Amino acid sequence: MSTQPKLIAAGRVVTCDPGRATPQEPLGAIEQGAVLIEGSCLAQVGLAADLLRQHPEAARIEHPDGTLTPGLVDAHTHAAWVGSRAREYAMRMAGAGYEQIAQAGGGIVASMRAVRAASLDEMVRTLVARLRRMAALGVTAVEVKSGYGLDEATERRQLEAVARAGEDASLPRLVPTFLGLHALPPEAAGDRHGYARRCAEWIEGIARDGLARFADAYVDRGAFSAAQARIVLARARELGLGVRLHAGQFADVGAFELAAELGAASVDHCEHLSEAAALQLGEAGVRAALLPVASFTLGQAPPPVETLRRAGVRLVVASDANPGTAPTESLPLALALGVRSYGLSVAEALLGATREAAASLGLPTGVLRPGAPADLVLWDLPEESAIVQPWGVPRVRLVMREGRAIAQAS
């Protein structure tokens, strides 16, 4: 990598740095701003005029009509899927419910079959292509869950695919999450407790081999109970993994309480959430990850965003990329839906896909400030509200991970 410093100047630099936030500029934006990159990190953030004067030696990228933001961080995805559930999607659009789809051979178990049949190479190839498309949209970090294996070997193969893709520095950085408790595999013959106990055994080796940084569980009506999730997630905690939860998508069956008890990094979905649960999350410092593409696909009402705000819960917005309920690869589309359908402000949406998402994953990215990794996006758009419009196409000029271009406009 070149040792020459790089200077990127833009009409607007949206730092997302809380140290720069003001009531007028909640995103800590700098008009006519710039960043200086040395090696893989940001060395300076400030006014373009100052940085240009101080660093005549730097290589320059200037976009006076563009906006510079931190790289987007997608904190909830099932991106390691293979196969398609498009026919199920069409059934759902035509009004079919969850059970009807399951009876027709759809649902998570359909993806399980495709994933079990796929080789490691095939999984890696599909994931890498998907991550390149995500990078082109401005995404520089992606959480990827297992959960389509549902047996030890295939759960591990999914996580190994994530590890393999994660070695490629020309892709977004990856955060692997073990989601054994995603659905009950047919061979478990209805025994959810027994399956949870097996997942708690698998996680030993997964943690030992560094294959996951988090454990997640789908706790809901028709999915796993909080008690079943505790078997896996408490063990995950003991092994040093972080915890996330699929919580309240269809009903609050105790996932929020468990999340607060375990100090979870995030509770994800939250369509069904009481005021009491929100207060618990707020006190425990658990973030809420909102997934607007899933509620769009399912035709659901939004989560109680105002209740979460009042309880002081920090909001994350993620794509939920998955082949069933959120067949998307676009975090920007999730932001557009979050703003339009959930009533998020532009600042909430953007912080939820940068600083708050990164914090929920334990990443040092998501803000533009000295010392942070140079993960950033130079948008071909004049201001942050344009980023949350429903473009449906990449609108970036340049996407960098650690100071290196991983996508650019053709």
Place this chain on the structure above:
Amino acid sequence: MSTQPKLIAAGRVVTCDPGRATPQEPLGAIEQGAVLIEGSCLAQVGLAADLLRQHPEAARIEHPDGTLTPGLVDAHTHAAWVGSRAREYAMRMAGAGYEQIAQAGGGIVASMRAVRAASLDEMVRTLVARLRRMAALGVTAVEVKSGYGLDEATERRQLEAVARAGEDASLPRLVPTFLGLHALPPEAAGDRHGYARRCAEWIEGIARDGLARFADAYVDRGAFSAAQARIVLARARELGLGVRLHAGQFADVGAFELAAELGAASVDHCEHLSEAAALQLGEAGVRAALLPVASFTLGQAPPPVETLRRAGVRLVVASDANPGTAPTESLPLALALGVRSYGLSVAEALLGATREAAASLGLPTGVLRPGAPADLVLWDLPEESAIVQPWGVPRVRLVMREGRAIAQAS
């Protein structure tokens, strides 16, 4: 251009040919199908096995997991805009209404200012970049309206920009529409009738110089009346132009009746449409162009799709790409919203963006059948229902206009 025939084989070939449609396959799909391209046209459409055997001399592109469809046709766009109205978008998301936005300097007149200030070169450059992004999504034909000039010179400059971009065979084919009656320019000082009379004069030169194939007018509450529109559109008919109408977005003020009277090619928006109006459209053979991104942005209820179906009105689905109420460049996203929010079937959505859209524009494209131009998309998706999922990214392997690649997966 090479004279060697090309053969494209796909797991599924969705012809959209009414001659092949059956109750089971309303899109006339062929499993394991293929097309043979000779020069710029389709020479044969059939089973891959047959075509491969009959044409060993042809260059082959085979995608057994992919889907081949006609190129998408975007029949309603304002794609020749420059500038951004992102701040207005943020205001709208925060609950601001039309008048509040107009008072803050937003709305169509804001784009008028940006467009009047732009040179022809700048317009062409912006339009070409946008059309390339559209092509990457599978779009091979785009209707583009004027309507941000609102004086003769600038309306002509917008249409000249479309003509210039239209000379580039590596872009989608373009259909220019004169939309002088888009908004009232400030210098008209409230005189809508006088402005309509001036538009009817401008259209003489526009038609003479071949700068437009259609004339359009925005007839609605707060916009132009049917009587004002008739002044322009009746003249357009006399001059040999086709007619389209922005109709019933906020109220039915007589646009549908006028459309039936003039034999319009389409009425666009249709959120507010009575059963009687639908029957009139059905009898007159006027198509309805639905614009789901606009009603998404505006938070509107869907148009009465079932009423349109019952009246036998053929449906078109378009992006409405514009900087205010549909800041998108994605026809596939419009299809996803049409299916989810309007209750369109997958077949209705796809026909509305291929055969019906092309027919409404008088184009010979939108179907895969011998003799038709080889405008087509090879999707990296296994079936047509996957095309209407909200990917938010291009999912094509190859896009061809007249047998020539205009976009492909990187």
